[in-house]
Amino acid sequence: MRCEVCGCPGVRWLRVSTVARQFRCSSKRVRRLIKRGEIDGVLLGGEWRVDHRSLDDYVSKDSVRFSAPGAAPQW
Numbered sequence: 001m002r003c004e005v006c007g008c009p010g011v012r013w014l015r016v017s018t019v020a021r022q023f024r025c026s027s028k029r030v031r032r033l034i035k036r037g038e039i040d041g042v043l044l045g046g047e048w049r050v051d052h053r054s055l056d057d058y059v060s061k062d063s064v065r066f067s068a069p070g071a072a073p074q075w
Contacts, residue, residue, distance in 0.1 A: 006022065006055055016041075030048075041054075
C-alpha cells in the first residue's frame, strides 16, 4: 500500500535510495535534507533511513495544490 501524500511505500522508515527514486533526485540530496533538519532521519546499521511521517510533513508543507481551472491555488 502506497502513502497518499508522497507515494512512497507505506512503512515507517524509508531507505534514502527509495526516497530519492520516488522524488527523482539524488541520494545525496536526500541526505542533505536530513543534515539540514528539513526531514528526520536516523542512522541504522550504517545506512540512513528517513522517517516517513517527517517526509509527509515536508511534502505537504512545500507543495502547491492546484484546483480547478480559474480557481486560486491552495498554498
